[in-house]
Amino acid sequence: MIRTVALRRRECGEIGEWPAHVPPLLRRIYAARGATRIELAQPRLAHLLPPDGLLDLDAAVALLGDAIERDAHIVVVGDFDCDGATACAVGVRGLRMLGARRVSHAVPNRMVHGYGLSPPLVDELAALEPDLLVTVDHGIACHAGIAAAKARGWRVLVTDHHLPGPTLPPADAIVNPNRPGDAFPSKAMAGVGVMFYVLLALRRHLRERGRLPEPAPDLAALLDLVAVGTIADLVPLDTNNRALVSAGLRRLRAGQGCAGLRALIEVSRRDAVVLTAADIGYAIAPRLNAAGRLEDMSLGIACLLAEDMAQARDIAQTLDEINAERRAVQQQMTEEAEAAVARIALDGTLPPVLCLYDPEWHPGVVGLVASKLKERLHRPVIAFAPAEPAASSLRGSARSIPGFHIRDALATVAAARAELLERFGGHAMAAGLSLRSDALAAFRAAFEECAARLLTPELLQAELHSDGELALDEFTRGHAECLRDGGPWGMGFPEPQFDGVFEVLGWRVVGGRHLRMELACGGRRLDAIEFGGWSGTAPPARVRLVFRLEPDDWRGGDAVQLVVVHREPA
CATH class of the missing domain: 3.10.310.30 (Diaminopimelate Epimerase; Chain A, domain 1)
Known part of the structure; x- marks a missing residue:
């Protein structure tokens, strides 16, 4: 059973004022997403919201500052997904940058400890003799685990972004923009973003007390990790998150990312120079997530904390192999789930x-x-x-x-x-x-x-949103590149896609599953690819497509291709 789709075109609205270098096509797309000026469409770090509205931030900073001053043992407790792994790496790296000398990390094993800071994980952490636990990307629902940690005399700082239940856990401080009464304007930060903000506030706290050298450590070095975790967690890319992700992407494109992320880019065969949020979402994040899904996310965190490129490459290769296993398991389970759905829907409903x-x-x-x-x-x-x-x-x-x-x-x-x-x-x-x-x-x-x-x-009723039709003179490499680089695109700020009617001049199946088509529109010939689009039936002579316009790097030169999102007879 396949869903039916209603096609909706986005309303453009007011275009606004733009610098001359922003092409009209991109202005129209930005306006349809509510961005009517350059600082909303392409926000920079200077536009970041200040951390002051976060509840318990002063208490969190005091806990961390005191632990650093006392040379206490800080244990950052991660989670077994990509957001949790990057948040853990940001916490460990950032605290060390800010002067903490005794920083360890831990992460639950899905099969052994269950989710988050659980009592079994607390029992295991006792061997580390921690003074302060810092949870990242979890903790708001870990009442029993936090109570167990407090019973051992440890202090606990929760950094999280998940929605809380009716009661809060008994932590010493809880930083979560989704807490009731929290005044921070953005509720869309991922766990890694929350931890980054805590570090920003901690750096300010330490500078004001003269406990950091000048110039102070540049926490922007962590934004490659923040970008990956934010994209992977599918949180809405509001203006604040886009500023964080854009800065992280710039670092990765410049080859300034941590060794682990550079190794993952290599093993996933992506071009770092033109890396996009989609590359992170479809290639980098799944390889990190695979460790937490089938094995132990400590391997993914080790990759992100690796300082030696050779070591990072070895771990990234292992993660790539685990991801291949994950794909096979997922394919089998999905086929079994589809068979179960077919049995449920014997009457067509x-x-x-x-x-x-x-x-x-x-x-x-x-x-x-x-x-x-x-x-x-x-x-x-x-x-x-x-x-x-x-x-x-x-x-x-x-x-x-x-x-x-x-x-x-x-x-x-x-x-x-x-x-x-x-x-x-x-x-x-x-x-x-x-x-x-x-x-x-x-x-x-x-x-x-x-x-x-x-x-x-x-x-x-499923809806598919389009940015309308492209003019014939917009099917160019220049426009495809401006669309690629005009992001970051993602949840809440969707990647541009267009619709139109085309003649099918020819088609062939590639890789056993994908449909490649040669199309005609207004006298222009265009190449298109529909991944997973081969159903055993030839496409009709005329089709209506919803598609993305992308540079065709395989053919090079001025070539572009239409990546088909939806196809139906015209």
Whole structure:
């Protein structure tokens, strides 16, 4: 079953005032995203929001400053996804830059410790004899783990961005822009961005007290990591996040990234000089995430902390191999999930939400399966797997669609049936949860009942947004490059895509799955590629396409290609 798609063209609105070097096409695209001047469209570090609105920031800085002064042992506790790994690396590198001499790091193993700072992880950390724990990209839901750490006499600083529950954990300080009452204007920062902001405030604190040499350490050296974690976590790229990501991309394009990221760019066969947010999202981040999904994210963090390029390349090669294994596991699980959906939809209809489970699935990959099916079917999907082989507890990963807040829906279920969910947390579009295997049927029924009240037919209608048609003189290499470099594009600031009707002059299948077409429009011949587009049926003579315009680096010169996002008969 394939979703139906309604094509919507974005409204351009007021164009605004622009410098002469910004081409009209890019001005129109920026305006359609609400950016009517250059500092909104291409924000710089000078436009960053100050950290002062973050709640508990003074307490967090005092904890860190005191630990540095006392030469206390600081342990940065990461998470097993890309945001958590980059945030951990930013924390370790940044604290050392600011004078901390005793900094270690730790990360939970998904299969051993479960999520975040859990009591089992606290027991394991005792061997390190920490004085201060700093959680990154988690902690806001780790009540039991933080209580266990406090019982041992350790201090705990939580840095997180996930939505809190009704109560906060008993940490010494909690920095999270999504806390109730927090006045920080941007609620879209990833975990790595929150940790970077804490370091900015700590540097200011130490400078004011004369405890840093002049010139003070340049924390901009960490922005390559901030960019990767922010893009990977799919947070909205508001103006503040785009300033952070843009600066990080500039460092990576200039070859100034850390050794680990440079090695990952190499092993993924990307060109650092023209690296884009899409390259990070589709090539760099998956290789880091693969370690946390199938193995142990400590390997990914080791790559990001490597100082020697040869060592970084060795680790990046291992991550590449793990990622290849992850792709194979994901493909098998996705095919099994699609077969399960086909059985559910024997009458041609699907429920508004899907809860899928297979006892052989891997808990580190269910989020990717849920995401793939959510995109294909345009409805919320939760995929479950055993927390560990033969375990009685299940771990689920949920992905949602616009208009259906998945974490709030889980909170509604938990409020009505508190016995069903062991724990949950997340965002509007993605969440994680744990429950007993014998509670799955009751949870599915309660979740479907909740969704039936909230999901309307309009929300279940997939929409594909276009920036309209391109003029014939805009199908050029220059325009393709300005679109590529005009970002960063991502969640909340979508990459430009266009629509139009074309004649199909010829076509062929490449790689067994992809469809390459030769098109004609207004007397102009164009090449197009639709990845995964071969369905066994030849395309019609006339097609309506939604596409991205990209430089064709394979052919070089002035060549461009249309990367097809959606195809239908014209």
